[in-house]
Amino acid sequence: MLKKPTPPKTPADQPGERELIYRIKNGEHDLFYELIQPHERKIFAAAFTILRNETDAEDAVQEAALKAFKHIADFRAESQFGTWLIQITINEARMRRRKEHADIVQPIADRRDEEGNYVPRDFADWREIPSAALERKELRQMLTEALASLGEKYREIFMLRDMQHLSIEETANTLGISAASAKVRLLRARLMLRDLLAPGLDGSWTREQSYAKGKVSW
Amino acid sequence: MVVSCEEVWREISNYLDGEIDPDLRFAIDEHLRGCNHCTAVLMGTGNVIQLYGDERMTELPPGFSERLHQRLSANMSGRRSFLGWIVTAAAAVVAVGAFEAGRFSSSNQPEVRSEHTRTGTGVPPGMMVVVSAEGKTFHVPGCRFIHDKAVRTVTARVAIKEGYTPCVRCMKEFLRA
Numbered sequence: 001m002l003k004k005p006t007p008p009k010t011p012a013d014q015p016g017e018r019e020l021i022y023r024i025k026n027g028e029h030d031l032f033y034e035l036i037q038p039h040e041r042k043i044f045a046a047a048f049t050i051l052r053n054e055t056d057a058e059d060a061v062q063e064a065a066l067k068a069f070k071h072i073a074d075f076r077a078e079s080q081f082g083t084w085l086i087q088i089t090i091n092e093a094r095m096r097r098r099k100e101h102a103d104i105v106q107p108i109a110d111r112r113d114e115e116g117n118y119v120p121r122d123f124a125d126w127r128e129i130p131s132a133a134l135e136r137k138e139l140r141q142m143l144t145e146a147l148a149s150l151g152e153k154y155r156e157i158f159m160l161r162d163m164q165h166l167s168i169e170e171t172a173n174t175l176g177i178s179a180a181s182a183k184v185r186l187l188r189a190r191l192m193l194r195d196l197l198a199p200g201l202d203g204s205w206t207r208e209q210s211y212a213k214g215k216v217s218w
Numbered sequence: 219m220v221v222s223c224e225e226v227w228r229e230i231s232n233y234l235d236g237e238i239d240p241d242l243r244f245a246i247d248e249h250l251r252g253c254n255h256c257t258a259v260l261m262g263t264g265n266v267i268q269l270y271g272d273e274r275m276t277e278l279p280p281g282f283s284e285r286l287h288q289r290l291s292a293n294m295s296g297r298r299s300f301l302g303w304i305v306t307a308a309a310a311v312v313a314v315g316a317f318e319a320g321r322f323s324s325s326n327q328p329e330v331r332s333e334h335t336r337t338g339t340g341v342p343p344g345m346m347v348v349v350s351a352e353g354k355t356f357h358v359p360g361c362r363f364i365h366d367k368a369v370r371t372v373t374a375r376v377a378i379k380e381g382y383t384p385c386v387r388c389m390k391e392f393l394r395a
Contacts, residue, residue, distance in 0.1 A: 032290060033286075033287050036290075040278060040282065040286065041273060042276075044276060044278055048276070058286075062286055062289045062290075065286060065290060066289070069293070117224060118227065119224075119227070120227060120259045131274070134269065134272055135274065139269075140274075140275060143270060143275060147270070158270070162266075163270050163271060186231055190266055191263060193266045193270075194262040194263045194265075197262070197266065198258070198262045
């Protein structure tokens with residue numbers, strides 16, 4: 001019925017990354033920025049999902065990039081550089097989060113039945129929104145706020161699987177949980193986000209007219 | 219095989235990820251044909267995955283790349299390649315020459331524009347920074363703490379000479395040093 005969304009080609013697929021790493025390991029350190037530049041957006045998204053603050057996320061990314069540079073000799077050719085970099089960034093962001101106890105936003109309570117399954121709370125019909133609508137800042141803002149309102153474990157799993165496009169196994173390994181737990185957690189994160197967004201995203205984004213403030217009910 | 223709404227909700231992730239047994243997929247498709255609620259949940263969840271998975275979802279703060287580049291460059295100065303060392307040495311010769319020339323023209327320390335700040339002794343003199351006529355500090359281009367829109371780009375040496383001090387946010391690495 002629905003097609004599986006195709007993840008975009010990741011920077012790790014780009015030819016030349018391995019050669020860059022080889023040259024950096026052999027002393028051409030100035031090439032490191034070239035290596036990291038295609039991953040900037042993803043590692044910022046990873047740090048921001050955890051810290052929910054732009055300045056803190058940027059600091060975490062800078063620190064993570066420096067750590068990646070310092071430990072580039074430890075990077076193994078059989079791994080994906082992008083995944084390795086995301087792991088370093090997540091560790092850095094988590095460390096900062098622990099330090100600052102920055103849980104300002106109260107996570108939404110997830111709704112479960114007696115068996116522990118998540119129960120959707122809203123059955124609003126949500127027509128497909130073209131990705132081009134993401135050009136609108138209001139939509140991005142709405143999505144960012146919805147994700148920020150989830151509990152940390154749901155934010156992390158959703159970010160790794162659906163924003164960084166890691167496989168379930170890679171996601172589970174990064175978080176140190178089993179693949180089965182990762183699947184359960186991911187399902188809840190996805191359903192909670194749909195519940196949060198469905199009432200506001202009623203199809204108005206597919207029309208041409210500009211977004212009217214106050215249209216969204218949450 | 220007949221599936222209930224609860225079973226459909228439990229399998230939505232697997233269904234969308236294509237990780238589902240063909241018989242179960244068929245049963246879910248059958249269920250969806252007659253259930254608007256489950257169809258709405260499935261379509262909405264598919265939309266969530268599609269939208270958040272798009273690269274355009276993440277917008278980098280203005281000047282992010284420049285600041286990251288600066289931070290990396292500043293920290294790599296002690297780990298340069300041989301070619302890097304030659305370039306650095308050449309730049310140092312030019313900088314020392316310029317400093318000596320400046321010393322003859324003015325032997326006094328520049329008068330800082332704000333008494334609450336520190337002069338930028340750790341900032342590489344050749345680094346390009348931005349200043350504004352009304353401001354007291356100089357910044358990495360794109361720093362979000364620049365308050366004025368009308369800025370001009372100068373070298374850090376010129377900015378310091380004119381009495382500007384480093385921004386404690388975007389230049390903190392150099393202040394620590």
